[in-house]
Amino acid sequence: xxxxxxxxxxxxxxxxxxxxxxxxxxxxxxxxxxxxxxxxxxxxxxxxxxxxxxxxxxxxxxxxxxxxxxxxxxxxxxxxxxxxxxxxxxxxxxxxxxxxxxxxxxxxxxxxxxxxxxxxxxxxxxxxxxxxxxxxxxxxxxxxxxxxxxxxxxxxxxxxxxxxxxxxxxxxxxxxxxxxxxxxxxxxxxxxxxxxxxxxxxxxxxxxxxxxxxxxxxxxxxxxxxxxxxxxxxxxxxxxxxxxxxxxxxxxxxxxxxxxxxxxxxxxxxxxxxxxxxxxxxxxxxxxxxxxxxxxxxxxxxxxxxxxxxxxxxxxxxxxxxxxxxxxxxxxxxxxxxxxxxxxxxxxxxxxxxxxxxxxxxxxxxxxxxxxxxxxxxxxxxxxxxxxxxxxxxxxxxxxxxxxxxxxxxxxxxxxxxxxxxxxxxxxxxxxxxxxxxxxxxxxxxxxxxxxxxxxxxxxxxxxxxxxxxxxxxxxxxxxxxxxxxxxxxxx
Numbered sequence: 001x002x003x004x005x006x007x008x009x010x011x012x013x014x015x016x017x018x019x020x021x022x023x024x025x026x027x028x029x030x031x032x033x034x035x036x037x038x039x040x041x042x043x044x045x046x047x048x049x050x051x052x053x054x055x056x057x058x059x060x061x062x063x064x065x066x067x068x069x070x071x072x073x074x075x076x077x078x079x080x081x082x083x084x085x086x087x088x089x090x091x092x093x094x095x096x097x098x099x100x101x102x103x104x105x106x107x108x109x110x111x112x113x114x115x116x117x118x119x120x121x122x123x124x125x126x127x128x129x130x131x132x133x134x135x136x137x138x139x140x141x142x143x144x145x146x147x148x149x150x151x152x153x154x155x156x157x158x159x160x161x162x163x164x165x166x167x168x169x170x171x172x173x174x175x176x177x178x179x180x181x182x183x184x185x186x187x188x189x190x191x192x193x194x195x196x197x198x199x200x201x202x203x204x205x206x207x208x209x210x211x212x213x214x215x216x217x218x219x220x221x222x223x224x225x226x227x228x229x230x231x232x233x234x235x236x237x238x239x240x241x242x243x244x245x246x247x248x249x250x251x252x253x254x255x256x257x258x259x260x261x262x263x264x265x266x267x268x269x270x271x272x273x274x275x276x277x278x279x280x281x282x283x284x285x286x287x288x289x290x291x292x293x294x295x296x297x298x299x300x301x302x303x304x305x306x307x308x309x310x311x312x313x314x315x316x317x318x319x320x321x322x323x324x325x326x327x328x329x330x331x332x333x334x335x336x337x338x339x340x341x342x343x344x345x346x347x348x349x350x351x352x353x354x355x356x357x358x359x360x361x362x363x364x365x366x367x368x369x370x371x372x373x374x375x376x377x378x379x380x381x382x383x384x385x386x387x388x389x390x391x392x393x394x395x396x397x398x399x400x401x402x403x404x405x406x407x408x409x410x411x412x413x414x415x416x417x418x419x420x421x422x423x424x425x426x427x428x429x430x431x432x433x434x435x436x437x438x439x440x441x442x443x444x445x446x447x448x449x450x451x452x453x454x455x456x457x458x459x460x461x462x463x464x465x466x467x468x469x470x471x472x473x474x475x476x477x478x479x480x481x482x483x484x485x486x487x488x489x490x491x492x
Contacts, residue, residue: 004029005171009074009228012174016058016073023055023062023073027117030075033172034119039492040142040170042163044080045088046120051075054117069115071235077173079164080121081128082108082219083208087118091210092126092136092160095356096336105208106240107177107219114235119173122163126358127327128181128212131429132420133162133188135360140417143192144170144488147416148454154417155455158188158410158429164222165192169488175223175232179209181216182315183410183433186445189222190409190458193447193486195475196222197229200466201440202247204233205240213322214245216315216437226446226475230254233468249466257469260477263297265470268402272308273432275411282408282457285448289406289459289478296477303398303405307390311435314391316427317371317384318438323361324368330356363423392439399464404474407432409445409458432460442468446475447484456486 004026007015015021031048058073083089083101090096104112125135133141133156143157143166157166161178165188168176178185180198189196197220204219211217221232234254240246269290274283290300332338332352339355341347357365371380398405411431420426436443442465445458459478463471 005033007174008224009174009231010225012074016062017068019062023058024052026073027051027055027075030119030172030174037170037172037492040144040166041139042123042141042166042170042172043077043120044090044092044123044138044163047087047118051117051119054115058115069113070231071111072115074115074174075117075119076111077119077122077164077167077176078108079161079177079179080124081179081210082177083210084108084118084121088121089210090137091128092124092138093356093358093361094137094337095330095352099336103208106205106242107209107236110238111177111235116235122167122176124163125160126361127210127323128160128179128184129323129360129364130159131183131187131426132156132415132417133159134417135358137358141166142417143414144492145192145414145455146488146491155414156191156417158191158414160184161188161222165189165194165196168192168194168222168224170492175221175228177219177236178222179217179219180437181212181319182437183430185220185222186433186443186458186460187410187429189445190447191414191456193456193484194222194224195226195229195444195446195479196220197233197444197468197471198437198442199233199237199468200247200442202245203237203442203468205238205243205246207240207242211326213319214326215322216319226472226479227255227258229444230258230472252469254468254472257473258476259473260296260480262293262474262477265298265404265474266402267293267298267300267474268303268398268405269300270303270305270308270398270405270407272305273407278408278411281451282411285457285459286406286408289448292478292481293406293474295481298474301402303401305394305398305435307387307394308435310387311391311438312427312431314384314387315430315434315438316367317380318388320364320368321372321381322368324365324372327361327365360423388438391435395439395441403464404470405462407460407462409433409460413451413453413455413457436462441465442471444471444475446478446482448478448482449484450486
């Protein structure tokens with residue numbers, strides 16, 4: 001049954017519907033694979049019974065001749081940022097240890113309505129603050145990939161959706177949920193050789209997702225193929241009155257609209273993304289990606305995004321500011337960790353937060369509190385919001401000249417765990433991903449090749465607001481021409 005775990009979601013759908021295998025066989029295969037891959041530390045909680053219960057419903061419906069739901073019998077991995085009724089939801093933090101929400105997030109609820117089950121909760125950087133999954137209270141996720149240098153050193157799967165990326169790459173989930181605040185779907189997808197898309201801000205409800213930066217957070221799918229991402233995105237998306245930022249628009253038929261024919265489309269190449277310090281193999285892959293899109297019928301055009309150089313500092317003012325506000329709710333009073341203080345209520349707050357938050361979360365809370373404080377609010381936060389508006393205007397101008405933008409996903413391949421200790425160097429991992437997040441645009445990473453050490457490299461596509469379809473179609477064109485089929489050799 002191990003062959004089942006090598007199938008895409010599209011292939012699993014077909015197999016369950018034709019009776020080639022049962023949904024129960026799918027669940028059992030994945031449950032066994034998850035249990036055998038604990039060395040990766042990808043899952044924080046395993047829920048094999050949930051996957052089997054979903055399979056039972058799907059098999060019963062098929063036996064009765066009923067029409068199956070789109071994801072009937074498909075078990076998924078769920079990032080630990082999504083509230084799952086009765087199942088640990090900790091955002092990778094000690095401060096939420098033991099929290100079992102009495103409600104379900106809208107996105108996971110939508111996936112359940114579509115027939116999906118849950119294999120478990122996936123490890124992540126604490127409160128989604130990180131680019132390597134090293135800030136998790138559960139310890140780092142280990143990528144299933146290894147360098148060819150024979151060192152056998154542990155590699156990061158990226159972050160914050162590191163557990164999600166590793167699970168798909170290691171075939172211990174056919175598809176997963178991720179969240180993307182400044183690249184946390186796209187960068188780990190690139191690092192692990194899978195596909196991931198961040199939709200337009202508001203396309204997927206944020207209700208029931210533990211907040212990091214509310215004006216940036218967006219849920220999205222990660223899977224092996226562009227088609228699988230389209231299937232998952234259709235199921236996840238939709239208007240939600242419980243989320244004031246949710247878009248009251250019909251969900252596009254992403255899978256039905258897939259086409260790799262890009263005739264008449266223009267591909268924007270931003271001149272500001274040619275950065276001297278980026279390895280030559282990253283730029284070489286970028287050039288190949290452009291050739292692939294040209295072969296699909298697209299016309300390349302040079303564009304300018306002049307405020308790109310300000311995107312990273314702008315992000316690291318706005319995101320920590322919003323985080324300092326959102327994380328104020330973790331006080332040890334109503335739920336989660338509580339550490340008694342010596343005397344007063346304030347002592348309890350301080351003791352709880354000191355013990356519950358990790359170093360990176362504390363760093364961002366302090367940065368955020370500083371830029372929001374009297375005397376600095378206008379100098380930092382207000383100015384950052386103005387620059388954000390300029391970045392959004394740059395994209396609006398660019399999309400008058402092109403239909404989709406092509407860039408590298410990340411400035412390097414995956415690095416080793418413990419190799420990057422400087423916070424500023426870590427933040428630079430998101431240099432290509434952050435601008436689209438600040439502008440609220442749909443963007444995805446598609447695997448394009450391997451570096452000299454045999455590690456995956458991704459290509460990044462940015463679309464106009466609400467135009468996930470063009471992003472998916474360009475991704476499909478790259479996927480078909482890149483022919484990326486590399487998989488990590490099993491060592492776990």
